[in-house]
Amino acid sequence: MRIPITLLSLLVLTVVAFAAPKEYGKKLTLKETTKISDILANPEQFAGKRVLVEGAIIDVCSHRGCWIKLASDKEFESIRFKVEDGVIVFPMEAKGKNALAEGIVSVKTYSKEDLIKQGEEHAKEEGKEFDPSTVTGPKTVVQINGEGAVIK
Amino acid sequence: MNQFKWRKWNNILHRDIGYTIVALVLIYGISGLAVNHVADWNPNYRIEKHMLKIEPIASQQKDEMIREARTKLQLSEEPKNSFRPDPETLQLFYDKRTYSIDLPTGNVLIEETKPRRVLYEMNQLHVNAPKKLWTLIADLFALGLITMALTGLFMLKGPTGIAGRGKWFVAAGVLVPVAYWMYFMYF
Numbered sequence: 068m069r070i071p072i073t074l075l076s077l078l079v080l081t082v083v084a085f086a087a088p089k090e091y092g093k094k095l096t097l098k099e100t101t102k103i104s105d106i107l108a109n110p111e112q113f114a115g116k117r118v119l120v121e122g123a124i125i126d127v128c129s130h131r132g133c134w135i136k137l138a139s140d141k142e143f144e145s146i147r148f149k150v151e152d153g154v155i156v157f158p159m160e161a162k163g164k165n166a167l168a169e170g171i172v173s174v175k176t177y178s179k180e181d182l183i184k185q186g187e188e189h190a191k192e193e194g195k196e197f198d199p200s201t202v203t204g205p206k207t208v209v210q211i212n213g214e215g216a217v218i219k
Numbered sequence: 220m221n222q223f224k225w226r227k228w229n230n231i232l233h234r235d236i237g238y239t240i241v242a243l244v245l246i247y248g249i250s251g252l253a254v255n256h257v258a259d260w261n262p263n264y265r266i267e268k269h270m271l272k273i274e275p276i277a278s279q280q281k282d283e284m285i286r287e288a289r290t291k292l293q294l295s296e297e298p299k300n301s302f303r304p305d306p307e308t309l310q311l312f313y314d315k316r317t318y319s320i321d322l323p324t325g326n327v328l329i330e331e332t333k334p335r336r337v338l339y340e341m342n343q344l345h346v347n348a349p350k351k352l353w354t355l356i357a358d359l360f361a362l363g364l365i366t367m368a369l370t371g372l373f374m375l376k377g378p379t380g381i382a383g384r385g386k387w388f389v390a391a392g393v394l395v396p397v398a399y400w401m402y403f404m405y406f
Contacts (some may be wrong), residue, residue: 123300125310129264129332130257132348138302145304156348159264159332162301162361163312191258194266 092155093215095119095169103139103146106172109207113172120146120168124161124218127168132156135216137166149173150213161218170213176204226373233370240363247360250345253338255393262330263339271327284309288320292327295384 097119102162106113106120125145134149135157148168150157177185182202190197254263273291278284285301288294288309298311298318311318319328343349347357372381372389379385 081388099240123302123312125300125302125312129266130261132263137274138300142303143305156343156346158348158353159334160315162317162332163314165300 081122088217088219091157091216091218092213093169095167095217097169100167103137104141104144106211107139107144107146107209110172110174114174115181116172117169118172120148120211122143122146122166124157124164124166127157127159127162129159132158134213135161135166135168137168145201147210148216149210152217155213155216157216157218164205164218166216166218168213168216170211170215173210174207176205176207179203182206226376228336229370233367233374236367236370240360240367243360246341247345250341254345255341262335262403263342264334267331267333268320269329271329273320273327275325276322281309284322285311288318291307291325292318294318400405 091100097117099119100121101113101118103120103122106118120137122139122145124135125138126136130136131152133152133156136145136147138145148166148170150170178200182205183199186197186199186202189195250262256262271292272287276284276287276291278287281301281303285298286312289298292311294311294313296313298313300312302310302312304310307322309320311320315332317330319330321327324333344353344357347353372385375385377383377390381389
């Protein structure tokens with residue numbers, strides 16, 4: 068009976084380990100979350116500020132795991148949580164899970180040329196098609212420069 | 220008193236460190252090749268995409284949409300999460316599988332993510348994704364490589380050693396990164 072009990076314990080431990088929230092990067096320091104919709108509604112008010120946000124992970128950088136996209140609390144909205152390459156590596160398995168993520172809000176305006184270049188590079192990496200005519204003009208991009216996250 | 224035979228110990232060190240780190244050299248070497256070309260292919264995952272056609276989704280409320288989509292897609296399991304990136308799209312997230320449903324047409328894009336077994340694990344170790352103890356192991360490996368390089372210089376004596384033809388090989392090996400960096404910076 069000793070072997071089955073050992074195996075059962077290992078199985079339980081494995082299940083618990085996989086089910087437990089996983090930490091990435093630095094430990095979270097903030098306790099209160101900010102709504103993603105509030106950041107997107109007033110980006111200038113949050114620019115350069117540290118925030119803790121919560122949302123479903125709707126996309127993950129498939130090549131380097133260097134960003135995740137978090138769903139907003141409002142429909143049709145999302146925000147990119149970008150981390151330094153190699154500092155944090157998010158697995159694709161995180162897609163669909165919920166995340167608590169902390170970082171600094173970045174607000175940048177990109178020219179049309181920059182956006183086309185970025186779009187082409189992104190499409191090449193993701194193996195998707197990119198139509199430059201979809202870029203109509205300069206755009207302000209709001210993202211969170213991530214430092215730490217907990218994925219549940 | 221016996222003279223300390225430094226070359227003998229140099230060679231023993233080179234040999235035994237070599238045996239110890241051969242697995243890590245292969246892991247870092249193979250994943251290095253894979254990760255170097257990350258712009259051209261995905262070294263970690265195979266993402267399979269296929270299209271499916273269902274009847275358009277008529278429901279207007281998100282919960283009803285999900286229910287209707289699950290029925291039409293014959294998905295008995297609840298999704299882990301859902302999202303609407305725009306008014307005409309509903310995404311359902313399952314384990315390693317995402318359904319993107321175009322509500323008015325019923326066109327469904329199914330994306331399945333499958334890790335490239337062995338290569339995925341090698342790449343994760345190479346980029347130090349596990350952190351914690353692996354950082355120490357990777358540091359020890361780096362020290363092992365440095366020791367291998369230095370002890371390798373002094374393994375042989377005579378015309379094939381560092382004082383003979385060896386010095387020209389070492390010089391060529393130094394020149395490659397230095398010359399490339401100069402070219403990269405100034406041309």
